[in-house]
Amino acid sequence: MPTKIHPTKALLISTTVDLLGTKLPGEIAVDEILEASGISKGSLYHHFExxxxxxxxxxxxxxxxxxxxxxxALVGMIAKVKTREDIVTGLKLVTRFTQDKKYSHTRFQRARAIAAAEHNPRFKKRLAEEQTRLTDALIDLINEARNKGLYAKDFDAHAGAVLVQAYTLGMIVDDFVVNQMDPEAWYDLIDKVVDKVFLV
Known part of the structure; x- marks a missing residue:
């Protein structure tokens, strides 16, 4: 059973999440969090080092x-598919959902977090737990698709799970340039990779 987080701690985290929606981590001050949350400084340092x-x-x-x-999104899609046509349609929708330009900000947030964790063992450990959860879920989904006879078995499931995440987060290299690629061309390329590498 998951450990229940203390309400004060939860409020401090959710307040900081809100602030990170418009500010970089280095731009946020303690007093700003305290004012927005209504929590005292003593309480903050009781819950956080x-x-x-x-x-x-x-x-x-x-x-x-x-x-x-x-x-x-992936679990919902895999649960419904029965045929190759079903999974092709489902994966196209998931690709367009996860790599939409509107998620550019999310990609930058993820990249910042990964970069910040490089020399921070405490942060790296916690972030790695979430990253592992996603990778493991993708491995399970690949194996489930294989059990349904829809995914090829000639590639390593772990490597496949990492590849999917690499091209999803990798969209960030196009998010900040002036001459951006046509998103439809990107989606079409991913569709081809999925069809030729993943599907039977």
Missing amino acids: DLGELLEAAQVEIYAAWVDRSVE
């Missing part, structure tokens, strides 16, 4: 929310 730990917790929360959305 320092501001850095609170910012890490909020970034993990954002990362976890993306994991939840991604897994939910």
